[in-house]
Amino acid sequence: MLVQTIIEKDINHKVQILEYLYSKEMIWVSTDELVKKISVEQRTILKYMTEIQELITEYCSKEVILLREKNKGYRIKFIKKDSFIMFRLFMINKSIKITILNKIFLSGQLNSVHFSFDHYVSSATFKRKIKRINSLIKDYGFKIVSQEGIYFFKGNEKSIRLFGSIFYWQLYRGVKWPFLNIDQTKIFSFIDKVSKSLNYPVSIILKNKISYNYAIGIIRYSHNEKIELGNQDEWKKIKEINEIVTSRMSTNIYNLFFSEGIRSEDEIHFNISRLQTGANIFENQKLALFVIELHKEKKTVIYQATEAFFKLFLKKMHLNLSDIDQQKVKNIFVAAFSIHYRAFLFQDTPFIEKDVDQALKTYKQLNNLMDQIFIELREMLNFSLFNQKYLILNQYMYIFSELFPLNLLEKEITIYFDEPLEKRREDLAKNMLNNFLGDQYKLRIFGTSELFEVKQEKIDLIISSSSSEKFFIYYPKVPIIILKKNILNISSSEILLCRRLLELISIYFEDKEEMKSQINKLENVFYKYN
Structure with a gap:
């Protein structure tokens, strides 16, 4: 998990203890049990428990109660429904590294002198934290650099936004709005208008996810960090398709972006395209099939990759179209199209192996089959979107589950x-x-x-x-x-x-x-x- 790799080890251990006590609910947990669970010495556990109690006092001792009894161990009680989530978030936000990332994302830059003074850290400690953060985020295609004591992100803008989406969603998961300089109500209203225009109902969880993406985009744009799509033929085709799709909407989507101060054509088309991928907007299958037909007419690489995948998948599984329920055929094709669309959108943005759902790695034979399909497609088509191996393979597995149990090919x-x-x-x-x-x-x-x-x-x-x-x-x-x-x-x-x-x-x-x-x-x- 991204956030757990970023936070300091002692904070991570305390969060693990909190999660373990919470999982046990009202059962007493002994010190020895925590020693085995966290893999540290007993005196370290005792130190952590003292520090957790201090954090509870600082947070709100009326909402979180830590109980300790001799020869029994520890229990924890959460008075309110969301007390656990909010207290866990409170603990994680004690991380200096989380605070550094947060400051740069929200402000666009960070003054090292002011930060060290405000957070009681030495210049040497601050630089060590930056070095450690860079070692963790380098695989995402950007880094933190400095100029005359001012620190900021440098690298692929799509990478920075993708990382931001993963980082903030894993940290807050919609329970708290972290973007204090952005009006959440306005973002929600924007999403409602777009979804209504597309005849696509959005759940509260999905709305929260989309709102995080848009908030990050607005903040980065306000810092003059813009998406540039270039003039390649593929983007010209997609812009033309987006124009046709948005012309069918009852609301002028461009005016919605203009109202948020976003006037860059590339920025708007990037957001429209992203809405069609990560937001699962294609659950509206009528819209999906209409968009796919436009891509077919334009012969986009997204459509070509999807068609090739579909044919190769059927061949590898020894299936004929007549063998499959026609609704499932549509489901698979739409899902594959959405996967390749997202891969195209982030083709120059690293999506690393540790971001893949690790549970899927259990199915070794299925992994081998999908890996083989992926390699054959990449060699056959040589499209840049196939740079996104881990993103694509992860999603191919779920397409397989539309027809078969995931363990079908296993021994x-x-x-x-x-x-x-x-x-x-x-x-x-x-x-x-x-x-x-x-x-x-x-x-x-x-x-x-x-x-x-x-x-x-x-x-x-x-x-x-x-x-x-x-x-x-x-x-x-x-x-x-x-x-x-x-x-x-x-x-x-x-x-x-x-x-x-x-x-x-x-x-x-x-x-x-x-x-x-x-x-x-x-x-x-x-x-x-x-």
């Missing part, structure tokens, strides 16, 4: 679950395993009553709470995990460890010693393996 793993349970309780246990493991793995789970349905050589893993030697005799080549307790008595947090078991299956056949060392790390749940 099928057959688990024999041996428990002397009645059928109802056996089904309950199997459902429990599927709920916690089946989202990321393609599982087949057989119980004792179904053993006759699966051949011995097809079993990949046996899970049981019985330590009977029969397993080791009858299944000498199968990994066998013996549970310390009946699976129905294992907590959800413990069963999550079974995810690791499935990763270990491949290790088992290649390196039994490695699997043994890994299993030992899970000794609180498992005590024996074959």
Whole structure:
């Protein structure tokens, strides 16, 4: 997560403690448990807890209450519904690095002497913070530079705005308006007028996201930092399309931008185009298909990339158009078009691997398929929009999920679950395993009553709470995990460890010693393996 990589380590640790206590709600959490969770010494945890209490006092001790009891540990209570979110935000904003970024974004520049005086930091400390921030943001295509003690952003303007959108949304998530010099009501009114003109209803969450993007754009524009699109043929085509689309609107969108002081043609077209991508405006499929038809007539690279992707995707999955529901065909095409449109819009802006949804990396075979499709498209078309590998691949995965479960291509793993349970309780246990493991793995789970349905050589893993030697005799080549307790008595947090078991299956056949060392790390749940 971007914000967590920016804030200082001690603040990050305190935020992690707060989140952990909040997740436990009214359960007592011991100091030893926090030591394991945060991976620091006990005296450091005690120091952090003292500092958290001081922060609570500074914030509002009537809204947040930290309880401590000997031999029990800590509990935390939040009196108001949003107290946790607001207090967490209060803690994060204690970060000097967050404050530096905030000051430069909102003011356009920062005076190092004034900042050091206001925030009681030395010049050397301030420079160290700047150096650390630059090491984190360099991958985004810009940096903080100085001129006669004045610090400001320098680099690709699209990169700065994209980073700003990610930074502010992760930090505030709509619970607080951070742009004090921008009227949020006016921004909301602007979005309402545009969405009404496009016949596209906007949820409050989406409205907040769009409002952050526009506020950042207005602030950057007011600092004379403007988007320049150039005169390349593709942008000429898109400007012509935007003119046609906006001419159908009941409200003159140009006047809306003019009212905010934005008169640059490139700036306005950038914002109109961005509205058609990141805002999911194409959920209005009638509008989407109209826009796509215009791109088809103009033969834009966005349309060409989308058409090529669609054909290659069908080919790789051995599908014909007749095999797919026509509404899903439209959904996939519109989604792919929106992905390529956004990639085109930010083609010269780095979108780095750590910004990708890490959960999707679990599906290795699906990743491989999408990576192969991406490489073939890039070689076939050689369009600049394919510079955005991680942005595109991340979204391709969701297109796949429109038709298939994400684990479709993964290795099928057959688990024999041996428990002397009645059928109802056996089904309950199997459902429990599927709920916690089946989202990321393609599982087949057989119980004792179904053993006759699966051949011995097809079993990949046996899970049981019985330590009977029969397993080791009858299944000498199968990994066998013996549970310390009946699976129905294992907590959800413990069963999550079974995810690791499935990763270990491949290790088992290649390196039994490695699997043994890994299993030992899970000794609180498992005590024996074959």
